Amino acid sequence: MIRFARLLDRLSFEPRRSAKLALMREHFIETPDPERGLALAALTGGLSFRHAKPAMLRALVAERVDPHLFALSYDFVGDLSETIALIWPNGEGGDASPPALQEVVARLETARRGEVPALIAGWLDTLDETGRWALLKLVTGGLRVGVSARLAKTAVAGLGSLQPDDIEEVWHGLDPPYETLFAWALGTGERPRSDDPVPFRPPMLAHPAEDRDLDDFAPAEFAAEWKWDGIRVQAAAGYDGSGALRRRLYSRTGEDLSAAFPDLVAALDVEAVIDGELLVVIDGEVRSFNTLQQRLNRKSVTAKLMASHPAAIRAYDLLSLDGEDLRDLPFRDRRARLEDFVARLASPRIDLSPLVEVAGLEELAQARNAPETLHAGADAQAIEGLMLKRWASSYVPGRPKGQWFKWKRDPHRIDAVLMYAQRGHGKRSSFYSDYTFGVWREAGEAGEELVPVGKAYFGFTDEELAEIDRFVRQNTVNRFGPVREVRHDTEVGLVLEIAFEGLNRSTRHKSGVAMRFPRVARLRFDKPPAEADRIETLEALLPADERAPASLRKTRAG
Amino acid sequence: MTLGADLLTLTDEGLYCPQGGFHIDPTRPVERALITHGHADHARAGHGAVLASDETLKIMAVRYGEGFTGMRQRADAGETLDINGVLVSFHPAGHVLGSMQIRLERGATRVVVSGDYKRQADPTCAPFEPVACDVFITEATFGLPVFRHPEARDEIAKLLASLQTFAGRTHLVGAYALGKAQRVIAELRAAGYDRTIYLHGALEKLCRLYEAEGVDLGPLETVGRRSKELAGEVVLCPPGQLADRWARRFGDPVTAIASGWVRVRARARQRGAELPLVISDHADWDDLRATIKETGAGEVWVTHGAEEALVHWCRGEGLAARPLNLIGYGDDGEAELDAGAAIPDGVPAGETTERETMAGKAAGG
Ligand SMILES: [Zn+2]
Ligand SMILES: [Zn+2]
Numbered sequence: 028m029i030r031f032a033r034l035l036d037r038l039s040f041e042p043r044r045s046a047k048l049a050l051m052r053e054h055f056i057e058t059p060d061p062e063r064g065l066a067l068a069a070l071t072g073g074l075s076f077r078h079a080k081p082a083m084l085r086a087l088v089a090e091r092v093d094p095h096l097f098a099l100s101y102d103f104v105g106d107l108s109e110t111i112a113l114i115w116p117n118g119e120g121g122d123a124s125p126p127a128l129q130e131v132v133a134r135l136e137t138a139r140r141g142e143v144p145a146l147i148a149g150w151l152d153t154l155d156e157t158g159r160w161a162l163l164k165l166v167t168g169g170l171r172v173g174v175s176a177r178l179a180k181t182a183v184a185g186l187g188s189l190q191p192d193d194i195e196e197v198w199h200g201l202d203p204p205y206e207t208l209f210a211w212a213l214g215t216g217e218r219p220r221s222d223d224p225v226p227f228r229p230p231m232l233a234h235p236a237e238d239r240d241l242d243d244f245a246p247a248e249f250a251a252e253w254k255w256d257g258i259r260v261q262a263a264a265g266y267d268g269s270g271a272l273r274r275r276l277y278s279r280t281g282e283d284l285s286a287a288f289p290d291l292v293a294a295l296d297v298e299a300v301i302d303g304e305l306l307v308v309i310d311g312e313v314r315s316f317n318t319l320q321q322r323l324n325r326k327s328v329t330a331k332l333m334a335s336h337p338a339a340i341r342a343y344d345l346l347s348l349d350g351e352d353l354r355d356l357p358f359r360d361r362r363a364r365l366e367d368f369v370a371r372l373a374s375p376r377i378d379l380s381p382l383v384e385v386a387g388l389e390e391l392a393q394a395r396n397a398p399e400t401l402h403a404g405a406d407a408q409a410i411e412g413l414m415l416k417r418w419a420s421s422y423v424p425g426r427p428k429g430q431w432f433k434w435k436r437d438p439h440r441i442d443a444v445l446m447y448a449q450r451g452h453g454k455r456s457s458f459y460s461d462y463t464f465g466v467w468r469e470a471g472e473a474g475e476e477l478v479p480v481g482k483a484y485f486g487f488t489d490e491e492l493a494e495i496d497r498f499v500r501q502n503t504v505n506r507f508g509p510v511r512e513v514r515h516d517t518e519v520g521l522v523l524e525i526a527f528e529g530l531n532r533s534t535r536h537k538s539g540v541a542m543r544f545p546r547v548a549r550l551r552f553d554k555p556p557a558e559a560d561r562i563e564t565l566e567a568l569l570p571a572d573e574r575a576p577a578s579l580r581k582t583r584a585g
Numbered sequence: 586m587t588l589g590a591d592l593l594t595l596t597d598e599g600l601y602c603p604q605g606g607f608h609i610d611p612t613r614p615v616e617r618a619l620i621t622h623g624h625a626d627h628a629r630a631g632h633g634a635v636l637a638s639d640e641t642l643k644i645m646a647v648r649y650g651e652g653f654t655g656m657r658q659r660a661d662a663g664e665t666l667d668i669n670g671v672l673v674s675f676h677p678a679g680h681v682l683g684s685m686q687i688r689l690e691r692g693a694t695r696v697v698v699s700g701d702y703k704r705q706a707d708p709t710c711a712p713f714e715p716v717a718c719d720v721f722i723t724e725a726t727f728g729l730p731v732f733r734h735p736e737a738r739d740e741i742a743k744l745l746a747s748l749q750t751f752a753g754r755t756h757l758v759g760a761y762a763l764g765k766a767q768r769v770i771a772e773l774r775a776a777g778y779d780r781t782i783y784l785h786g787a788l789e790k791l792c793r794l795y796e797a798e799g800v801d802l803g804p805l806e807t808v809g810r811r812s813k814e815l816a817g818e819v820v821l822c823p824p825g826q827l828a829d830r831w832a833r834r835f836g837d838p839v840t841a842i843a844s845g846w847v848r849v850r851a852r853a854r855q856r857g858a859e860l861p862l863v864i865s866d867h868a869d870w871d872d873l874r875a876t877i878k879e880t881g882a883g884e885v886w887v888t889h890g891a892e893e894a895l896v897h898w899c900r901g902e903g904l905a906a907r908p909l910n911l912i913g914y915g916d917d918g919e920a921e922l923d924a925g926a927a928i929p930d931g932v933p934a935g936e937t938t939e940r941e942t943m944a945g946k947a948a949g950g
Contacts, residue, residue, distance in 0.1 A: 040850075053750055099729060100730055103891070113730075114731050504851045506851075
């Protein structure tokens with residue numbers, strides 16, 4: 028627990044991806060099994076004990092600390108777990124030694140609800156400030172140290188000569204404490220025999236299309252599809268050793284969504300791996316992203332919700348069929364297999380994302396902004412724009428250059444990261460409802476930084492407001508009067524999809540641009556902040572005569 | 586009227602002893618000043634006469650030049666002076682080199698003004714000496730129970746571990762020029778680190794003064810024109826330089842900050858600490874309370890920081906206590922640096938119209 032606490036402590040302050048990787052690698056090398064594997068499980072969200080609630084922690088600390096002093100301290104520190112970690116009396120544990128991570132995990136997994144407070148209090152008594160902070164992070168279920176599951180797996184891969192995607196491919200067949208995985212990564216063991224018939228296959232991603240990408244666009248070389256306003260998923264089904272068909276629904280980051288979508292999982296009754304868009308479809312019509320969102324972020328789902336919000340997949344690629352890996356085939360061939368497959372499947376829950384058959388760029392540009400004039404019909408409002416995929420492209424994980432483009436329709440939308448939130452007025456005075464958001468830009472030696480590009484205070488529903496407010500309170504790093512700065516780094520942050528009507532150059536603003544009519548189009552809790560947009564995306568939207576020469580931009584950024 | 590009010594009153598310049606005709610740590614130039622220690626918020630230039638420890642006088646001369654005061658008088662620890670019928674003596678405070686508490690006695694009343702102090706061991710200055718009194722005027726920079734400083738050697742161990750993990754990167758440590766920098770160096774030496782330690786120019790004079798006063802700091806050199814060749818070395822600079830252009834010369838340094846404030850994560854992040862070193866020259870919550878009890882004082886005036894919590898605790902212990910809102914202190918690098926902080930400039934407001942209408946609609950819908 029002490030080593031793990033030290034690791035979390037260092038990670039929480041370290042902004043550099045490479046340094047985070049170094050810290051994790053060092054930990055994995057120096058820490059024996061099973062402690063390192065449990066640390067990996069904690070970092071990848073793979074521990075499954077019941078989490079402690081803030082109310083319980085408050086009650087624990089109230090037994091030991093003067094409430095007025097606690098209140099003053101909490102007000103100063105701003106974070107409940109941290110306040111408790113710092114204020115907890117020292118030296119109450121006598122000679123008892125601090126628990127190993129293994130003990131904490133094992134006891135919490137088997138403890139009955141009533142036993143948890145005494146367990147936690149006992150451990151807090153034996154730990155120091157940093158240890159208590161780490162323990163409380165662990166038991167409340169939110170490490171928030173700026174490490175994604177992907178980054179932790181990348182660190183494991185870096186122990187030897189594996190690639191992160193090698194880890195992804197065996198990951199879902201493994202369980203904590205991952206002893207065979209570490210042995211493989213360190214070169215002392217074989218590749219873990221994956222009994223998992225449905226591993227996650229890292230997805231191929233598209234580049235945002237900017238005007239210059241399309242300057243020498245050859246329509247004959249590209250397939251055009253609608254870009255649907257849903258969630259990218261991978262639906263996989265395969266036979267395990269005993270001949271049973273196992274099925275799983277993954278998010279594009281490899282998160283297992285199966286439990287939230289049993290209705291959809293049940294529809295996957297053929298051995299295949301589909302890449303497609305998760306949507307809510309009612310009476311054959313795609314519903315808004317907001318409707319879909321009500322089914323996300325859930326560990327389980329009620330029959331009622333499944334009936335009122337039926338989920339479907341609009342398939343656009345086929346990665347594997349009947350045990351045959353299709354990823355090396357060109358998109359043209361995969362598409363043909365996909366069309367055939369979907370037709371044979373004849374499932375109301377899995378349909379085909381249609382191709383947009385137009386002759387030239389001009390028509391594509393029109394289709395992008397007016398999908399309803401083409402064959403999209405009633406679903407047009409669920410279209411975000413176009414996907415352009417090179418017919419010859421094989422399915423390559425990551426974001427290979429020049430293969431796939433996403434070409435969004437107007438209004439302009441960008442994915443920005445929430446940086447600051449300010450309390451509203453009147454009815455909203457208890458909510459953080461005014462948001463300053465930023466996009467990435469290069470920052471010289473420091474790598475990438477977010478630069479604020481706008482403020483938005485509407486566009487969201489009351490429910491979404493409550494969700495953002497919760498996020499703000501749980502991720503505050505600074506307070507300036509009514510303003511809170513929230514975590515906004517590559518790993519942790521809230522991505523807001525911002526819609527806006529246009530953009531102008533502005534000398535008043537650090538970013539050099541000012542948005543017209545920005546509003547929060549939707550919340551992207553599903554999107555890692557590192558994948559939010561970059562300032563270049565915005566600059567490309569500037570009217571041609573307002574684009575500063577590149578040299579000028581550089582000076583400003585420096 | 587409280588007990589101590591016979592001896593000390595609060596003026597615009599700070600604490601004043603009418604009978605003795607002197608101020609203690611005045612924030613503006615006065616005729617006669619008694620100075621607890623050399624930090625800029627306590628020791629200002631331009632007084633008519635200054636009474637302070639020998640080291641404090643030397644520190645002031647280094648900082649302000651020899652003409653920092655009209656007249657100067659040296660106060661030796663434990664020696665009693667009679668100033669217009671007030672018995673005055675200086676006693677080590679353990680804060681920085683030459684730091685003193687000031688004890689005043691007149692009639693049956695004994696008052697001790699703590700100045701800044703700490704109880705942790707510090708190889709660079711004389712340890713705090715508890716002085717019995719009736720009224721104790723204590724600082725409370727870290728007067729909240731969340732502040733319990735760890736052992737400095739454990740924090741130094743973190744720095745040494747990082748030097749191993751990130752051996753190719755300069756470790757840039759932000760430390761205040763008077764006291765903290767020398768303590769960090771001395772603790773590094775105590776931990777066996779014997780490589781040359783590099784200094785930002787602003788730290789050099791005071792390090793040399795410490796050495797002249799007999800504090801061994803090992804091999805030191807100023808950074809000068811060096812830059813990337815200091816990869817893997819320890820470089821000390823004032824905290825304000827960490828985010829300055831000057832720091833860019835080191836490429837991709839590990840940014841450490843030695844301060845009690847970095848115990849709180851949000852504050853550490855706000856200051857850009859990647860390696861927070863919780864090393865403070867002020868008493869922490871436990872030591873503040875222990876010291877108050879040790880003095881035997883029945884009355885406590887709390888100043889210089891988080892007064893409310895400590896006053897609350899004193900009252901719970903049956904002690905008369907009051908906050909003393911001295912203004913102008915807390916500028917010694919451990920003070921609140923974020924007082925004037927604000928949201929970064931240049932945040933575009935968006936060119937929206939009908940804000941109230943739209944906001945109301947969103948909230949209602
Ligand atoms: Zn001081
Ligand atoms: Zn001070």
